[in-house]
Amino acid sequence: MTGTFTTRTVDVTTGSAETMHDLTNACSAFLREVAHGRDGLLNVFTSYATSGLAIIETGAGSDNDLLAALRGILPADDRRRELHGGPGPGDDHMLPALVPPHATLPVVGGELELGTSQSVVLVTADRGGAAGRVRLSFLG
Template identity: 35%
Template sequence: MSFAVTTESRLTTVDVTDRIAAAVPDGLEAGICTAFVQHTTAGLVVQEAEPRLRGDFESFLRDVVPDEGHAHDELDGNADSHLRASLVGPDVTVPVADGELALGTWQSVLLVECDGPRTRTVSVTTVGENRP
């Protein structure tokens, strides 16, 4: 199963928890759910979705990786996006318990856009034990 996410800014986060949870099949009692963003300039992270923290996370990525001054920029001007996405990683794996994502109280799955605005594809795969 996959779904599209359209972003509106160059560097932003989008809460995709509900869309990933919707991909957990009915009847899956226990297992794992892996979400994977199929792009080299976006990533996924499990983190709190509080707006100020999301802004702090975006600022952190800007501070760690400068916007300019990278060799790849000669090709298409987005080396910063590739580097930021590599820090985040393209996937997350979340346990499934009692048919639902077993996230902690404050945990959400965020898509981290590093080269927007764009439309991104997130692929979701689940494996596990079905209810009898």
């Protein structure tokens, strides 16, 4: 049996502070539409240069703890400079090295296979405010 591949993008407005945007419902809705009860893989990818994707418990404090840890590692100050010499968002652009811009997740019976408290979240460090695009791709 040959697998099928379906992909689409989801636009996300991230705001003007580092944040997490829960993508779990968008992922589940996409799978309901395209997986048709099949097993497979969901790949989630962001091409936004100052974002990454995490699988994390949200709402119980872990999301705030992750943002605080990232602020400690990548403080918002002027210690990093763009190549043209001016202050730049260098810390924001290093986020994907710590929180990868992709995640591949199992799909079983057409549904996302996550732990009880896990969510798929877009993590962004961009303090300038922006919109990001996330690509969802199902192979099953």
